[in-house]
Amino acid sequence: MKQEYDVVVIGAGPAGLAAAVAASDKGATVCLAEREERMGGILKQCIHDGFGLIRFKEKLTGPEYAWRYENMVKERPVDFLSRTFLTTMKPENGGFDLSFVNPEKGVFSVYAGSLVMAMGCRERTDRQIFLHGERPSGIFTAGQAQDFINLKGYMPGHKCVILGSGDIGLIMARRLTLEGAEVQGVYEIGSEPSGLTRNIVQCLEDYNIPLQLETTVTEIHGYDRLEGVTICRVDKNKIPRRETAVRIDCDCLILSVGLIPENDILKPLSVKMDPVTKGPVVDQNLETSFPGIFSCGNALHVNDLVDYVSESGHLAGERAALYGKKKIQVKRRITLNTAGNIQYAVPQNLTLPAKGTVPLFFRPLRSMGKGVAILKQGERIILKKNLNWLKPSEMNRLPIDLSLIDPDGMTPVFSLENREGVHA
Amino acid sequence: MFFYIDRWYKPGYYNLSGNTTSLVVNVYQEDFISMKGQMKRQLRAVRRSLRNKKLKFVQVVQKGNSVHLSGTADRWEQKVNAGFAAAHKGFKGVVNDIDVRGVVDTEMRLPAVQDSLLEGRSFDAVIVGGGVIGCAVARELSRQNITIALLEKESDLAMQASGRNDGMIHPGFAASPGTLKASYNVRGNRMYTKLAEELGFELKRPGSIILFKSPLMNLLKPIFRRRCRKNGVDGNYRGLSAEEVRKMEPYVTESQKGGFFLPSAGIVSPFRVTIALAENAAQNGAEIFLNTAVTSMDVKNGRISRIQTNRGSLQCGVLINAAGIWGDKLSEMAGDRFFSLHGRKGTDAILDIECSFYQNHILGMPSILGSKKNHSKGGGLVPCVEGNILIGPTSEEVPGREDYSTDSENFRKLLGQLSINQELKPVHIINYYSGVRAASWEEDFIIEPSGKISNLILAAAIQSPGLASAPAIGEDVARMAVESLRVAGVKVIKKKNFNPRRKAIPAVKDLSPEERSALIRKDPAYGEILCRCEEVSRGEIRDALVSSVPASTVDGIKRRVRAGAGRCHGGFCLSRVIMVMAEELGIPITNITRKGGSSRILLHETKENVSDETGI
Structure with missing residues (x-):
């Protein structure tokens, strides 16, 4: 007998946990599938604090934050499948036939009325930034190093170089220092750090760890175990300036060079993807271009705060629960265009008519001291807000009242302009 | 062309080629005594060839029936040119002992165990x-x-x-x-x-298509067919029009002007x-x-x-x-x-498995990379058995016999081959590596x-x-x-x-749902996926550790069952793989290496007193 659920959530990290809770609260029957043994996703290894400031108005560690959601899931009638791996998904009777495998049941099918994809993201590797030289052991992604130290209790190196200034890299710089390793420095190819300012201050400055911008690793040395790296300053086009090459001895290189949303399972269904976010294109309900498939958390776009991840999980879970239940009158689906200093904005689409308030998440393309965010439909201004100190590394959130959008009007445009250049 | 007959062989008995007319074997010095005059002619031919290449510094002597080269070159390229200049002049072998300034002969890397x-x-x-x-x-x-x-x-x-x-x-x-x-x-x-x-x-036999860059190359088709016939190539090899190529490979470059298909590849x-x-x-x-x-x-x-x-x-x-x-x-x-022997390095790159959709056959476009000069077939795009597309290899003469490093210059050359297929981009690359060919x-x-x-x-x-x-x-x-x-x-x-x-170790990913379930019922370890990118179970990893030539390193596991060979490059599974290895092999996790020797992954437990540790 094939089990049937209104909503199946793939992934029990912070996004999936929130989605399962929200879907269940809307009265849906829910199944939560997780490939690891335990719930919590990457939060399990994030033993530093700073989680939950928005969601719980408290400073929690990653495991504490995960534990709260885990309890919320357990209090509800949600079927949790652990060590369960999704192998294929096929559309069937308006819903989906999912094929799973796990040690207890072998291969088995589940029917899902709708799906919430909450697979999170993976880290870019040394191979994806085209590092050359030899291939010794001792090169880790920041997440790997975090797993080894925090969950397994082992040191991956003594003398470390950190390439890239992503948040996990910064946090690992502090963590490695606290565990007695020597962190030689953090090297970032860009002209600005890619992690949050609070992490630059709390993880590097407080521990006197140097951060060198416009610098990258150009060569790996050592046959068996890493013996050193060559670092180079880069020019404006990020091309290494060979004359600045310096060799640094180290036994460990930690990479924090970006995160990629994991959506490979969606590929066979030709779900429309956003080339900038690397996640699916969604509307205000976080529904993808494939009806009944919802996306949230870091699988949708890479967030800097877990609170935002949970928020999108809640929204996706809630809307997935409503999917197929209510006949939603759809007049048109439109693109939310962006202009000015915007790197990306999520949702990318709007399904109209719509009401209620949803968060619009965006990142600027470049840093900006004084900016103004404007949402316009034709000449009509729907929202206008002054924002200060915008950075590509820090995500912004603006609530928008959808009832203000005219379903028959022009395509809305969301833009970010320099405040000096705009006359109100 | 010399056809040497060696006394060890009775022609036809070994059926070296399946085609006895092309039997090529060698003779030894004693058979050559009557050919002393010929040896001298051969030596002269070597010297002439070196002179023509402006390699006058090379000293040439005959030892046995080989020609030995010595002297000191300024660049590695000169040594290489001299070696090739001396080849095919009738000697059994060329021994190239030319020194190159600033280049130390590679020592063989030896195992640490004694x-x-x-x-x-x-x-x-x-x-x-x-x-x-x-x-x-x-x-x-x-x-x-x-x-x-x-x-x-x-x-x-x-x-x-x-x-x-x-x-x-x-x-x-x-x-x-x-x-x-x-x-x-x-x-x-x-x-x-x-x-x-x-x-x-x-x-798998996807067959390979040699793509033509110029319409003139279509004139080569009869020559290609003749060569296939001479070598005894299997299958219905044939010329293809540009149209036929496009039908077989919808995403192939627009610049192809037809090709030649070799189905036995x-x-x-x-x-x-x-x-x-x-x-x-x-x-x-x-x-x-x-x-x-x-x-x-x-x-x-x-x-x-x-x-x-x-x-x-x-x-x-x-x-x-x-x-x-x-x-x-x-x-x-x-x-x-x-x-x-001399080392000729080649670099290959592997693309994400999601690209498998874009190509069906092995594709090569010789004039993009290859030329007669660099002794390579020119490389191309190869759909691997696992579904990933591979680009490569490049070809570069190198002094280091075990130098498997990659460099950005050769890598850039390699990326040039992506243009054979319109859909493939550098962003799809998940891995790359070098090898060194043992060329005489x-x-x-x-x-x-x-x-x-x-x-x-x-x-x-x-x-x-x-x-x-x-x-x-x-x-x-x-x-x-x-x-x-x-x-x-x-x-x-x-x-x-x-x-x-x-x-063979069962690849659970490729089993039918029934077979897979049956296997998991017998042994639940086959139902626990440890490597998500390649869908590899704990059972497969354990099997690789106990087979008749067992894996003992992380790379050994990867090569046998593909755990860590996918797009995350072991980002997620490395820690789980080494835990299983330590458990199954009954050794401390800190003894697990990536590829033997001193390539340890983890150094010691956290909070462990390391003051007496050697090294850094």
């Missing part, structure tokens, strides 16, 4: 080299009732050229008719079908083939010794009497030189150095018994299409070894209980 595991042992056959050739020979020899040892200096099999190539089973078109490469390639290609079935490795996972051959040999009694390097040999009365290794000294009835890039050095240890100056295989040492058989200078040729080379070299043992009085008879079949 013990007496092999001290006092004796084997009928000792094979040096655990690449695809050595392992193919071991499997063929394991059909006989003799004792066999295969010695490999690395921590695993297929660690050098055999594990660092594009996995292509060439159709046998590229090599010139009459060469050993041509005949072994065609024969080996044919043998792969049965071998894959017996040993349980995956073989196949693909395999080269390390899985090597390991499968060795495991079957081991099942049939051959002993495989990893981390074991030959350091010297004692030769008495024209025979190798004793072999010294880092694990003690041993005796052999016959020694098979399948030492890859070190083949010339091994022959030198036995006192029969009539050729020399004559650019052909050396597969023959030594003329000087009666119990030494050579399988040397094996570069592309070595993987494709391996099954055929294995067969012939095993026959030569048996012949040598028989001449020495060893009674060699076929084993009655030889089992040609090997039970």
Whole structure:
């Protein structure tokens, strides 16, 4: 007998946990599938604090934050499948036939009325930034190093170089220092750090760890175990300036060079993807271009705060629960265009008519001291807000009242302009 | 063209090519006495050729029937040019001993282990080299009732050229008719079908298309067909119009102007083939010794009497030189150095499996990378058995025989090949690596018994299409070894209980849902996926640790069952894989290495007092 659920959530990290809770609260029957043994996703290894400031108005560690959601899931009638791996998904009777495998049941099918994809993201590797030289052991992604130290209790190196200034890299710089390793420095190819300012201050400055911008690793040395790296300053086009090459001895290189949303399972269904976010294109309900498939958390776009991840999980879970239940009158689906200093904005689409308030998440393309965010439909201004100190590394959130959008009007445009250049 | 007839062979008996007219074997010095005048002419030809290339500093002498080059060059390129200039002038081999200023001869990297595991042992056959050739020979020899040892200096099999190539089973078109490469390639290609079935490795025959860059190349089609006929290439090879190519490959470059299709071209996972051959040999009694390097040999009365290794000294009835890039050095240890090898590095890159949709056949466009000058078939795009597309290889003459580093300059050249397919982009690359081809100056295989040492058989200078040729080379070299043992009085008879079949580790991902469920019911470990990108279960990883040639390193696991071979590059599964390894092998997790030696992954427990640790 094939089990049937209104909503199946793939992934029990912070996004999936929130989605399962929200879907269940809307009265849906829910199944939560997780490939690891335990719930919590990457939060399990994030033993530093700073989680939950928005969601719980408290400073929690990653495991504490995960534990709260885990309890919320357990209090509800949600079927949790652990060590369960999704192998294929096929559309069937308006819903989906999912094929799973796990040690207890072998291969088995589940029917899902709708799906919430909450697979999170993976880290870019040394191979994806085209590092050359030899291939010794001792090169880790920041997440790997975090797993080894925090969950397994082992040191991956003594003398470390950190390439890239992503948040996990910064946090690992502090963590490695606290565990007695020597962190030689953090090297970032860009002209600005890619992690949050609070992490630059709390993880590097407080521990006197140097951060060198416009610098990258150009060569790996050592046959068996890493013996050193060559670092180079880069020019404006990020091309290494060979004359600045310096060799640094180290036994460990930690990479924090970006995160990629994991959506490979969606590929066979030709779900429309956003080339900038690397996640699916969604509307205000976080529904993808494939009806009944919802996306949230870091699988949708890479967030800097877990609170935002949970928020999108809640929204996706809630809307997935409503999917197929209510006949939603759809007049048109439109693109939310962006202009000015915007790197990306999520949702990318709007399904109209719509009401209620949803968060619009965006990142600027470049840093900006004084900016103004404007949402316009034709000449009509729907929202206008002054924002200060915008950075590509820090995500912004603006609530928008959808009832203000005219379903028959022009395509809305969301833009970010320099405040000096705009006359109100 | 010289056709040498060697007394070891009776023409036709070995059927080297399946086509007796192209039998090419060698003769030795004593047969040459009447040819002294010819030797002088040959030497003159070498000197003339060097002069024409402005390489006057090279000193040329004849030793035995080889020509030896010496002198000091300013650049590596000059040494390479001199080697090629001296080749094909009628000598059996070119020994290129030219020094290059600022370049130190590479020392062979030796295993750290020192013990007496092999001290006092004796084997009928000792094979040096655990690449695809050595392992193919071991499997063929394991059909006989003799004792066999295969010695490999690395921590695993297929660690050098055999594990660092594009996995292509060439159709046998590229090599010139009459060469050993041509005949072994065609024969080996044919043998792969049965071998894959017996040993349980995956073989696909997508066929390859040589794309034409210019419409003029369409005029070559009859010449291509003739060459196929001469080499005995299998299948319905044929010319294709640009239109037909597009139909077969919808995403192919717009700049193609037709092509030539070779349907017998196949693909395999080269390390899985090597390991499968060795495991079957081991099942049939051959002993495989990893981390074991030959350091010297004692030769008495024209025979190798004793072999010294880092694990003690041993005796052999016959020694098979399948030492890859070190083949010339091994022959030198036995006192029969009539050729020399030089490294030619190639870099390959692997694309994300999501690109598998965009290509069906092996595609190459020779003029993009290759030219006659760099002795490569030009590389291309190869759809691997696992579905990923591979780009490569490049071709570069290098001094370092074990220099597997990659560099941005060659990598850029490699990326140029992406243009063959409109959909492939650098962002799809998930991995890349280099290998070093063991090239002789004559650019052909050396597969023959030594003329000087009666119990030494050579399988040397094996570069592309070595993987494709391996099954055929294995067969012939095993026959030569048996012949040598028989001449020495060893009674060699076929084993009655030889089992040609090997039970492969089940790839749960490829099983039907019913088979997979049945397997998981029997053993739940097959239901626990540890590597998400490649869908590899704990059960498969455990199996790789207990097979007849077990994995002992993280890379060993990756090569056998693909855990860590996917897009996250082990980001998620490395910690789980090493936990399973430590558990199954019963060793501390800090002893697990990536590839043997000192390539440890983790150094010690956190909070452990490290003041007495050496190193950094």
